[in-house]
Amino acid sequence: MPKFSVRGIWQRWRDSYSKDGYKADDAITLFTGVPTMYARLLQGYEAMDADQKAASSYAAGQLRLMMCGSSALPYPVMKQWEDMTGHRLLERYGMTEFVMAISNPLHGNRKAKTVGKPLPRVEVKILSDEGVETKTGEGELCVRSPSLFKEYWKKETVTKESFTDDGFFKTGDTVTLDEDGYFKILGRTNADIMKVGGYKLSALEIESVLLEHDAVLECCVLGLADKDYGEVVCAIIVPHEDAKKKAEQESKPALTLQELRSWALERLAPFKLPKKLFLRDKLPRNAMGKEMKKLLEAEA
Structure with missing residues (x-):
């Protein structure tokens, strides 16, 4: 395919395998992608009607193997994908x-x-x-x-x-x-590891927890400069459409910092909780870049 296409990939899988047992001669047998691709495919799946969902999950389940790499796979994405297709994505590193x-094993325990x-x-x-x-x-x-x-x-x-x-x-x-x-x-040692009040924190670990919140569609965690702590944990969050619509009806934000911290307190140590929250319609392309940090620090 010339480029990544949610609709195109689902259609290609459905063309490969149908629920009546048909398998195309050029059926797709292996798929490898990055976490964002799987998240987008899940969003596309949720937008389908019941018949399309049934056909799509069946077709995806017929592939021999599905792999994921390039960045950490959030557990909620792995869990949703496994529930929907039967595939536990094989994560590896290179x-x-x-x-x-x-690499996680082809045959054996693939640990989230x-x-x-x-x-x-x-x-x-x-x-x-x-x-x-x-x-x-x-x-x-x-x-x-x-x-x-x-x-x-x-x-x-x-x-x-x-x-x-x-x-x-x-x-x-x-x-x-x-x-x-x-x-x-x-x-990444120079990008994803934050130094907060003497602690070295993993932005990826905190992101994987925040993604489990019902209102969170996507998120990015980074450290913003702070005179007292060196850095403080900042979360940039894209809310789910349902959360945004409900918030508009009630004339309030889709998610507040206090709500997020209260929810996360049972899942993260207190020093890992976000101190700042920014809601966005989409994640900035260079959320980890110096320029983005400057903009957020100015906004804060």
């Missing part, structure tokens, strides 16, 4: 510099909020802020693999800074291990 390195374990012949380690390897804490993920690239073209200094002395590539991603040895991506 970069251009070494292709795939870590993780990217799995190292693939065969891939070596990984976690380095703390002090550059010491850690087995139990969080830190920067480093990878050594047969598929690892040699160097950045004509960038000798950058190449040298990107590798450890023993040949591991420093990914720039902060990770931790769960109790089963599955890797959890906490975010």
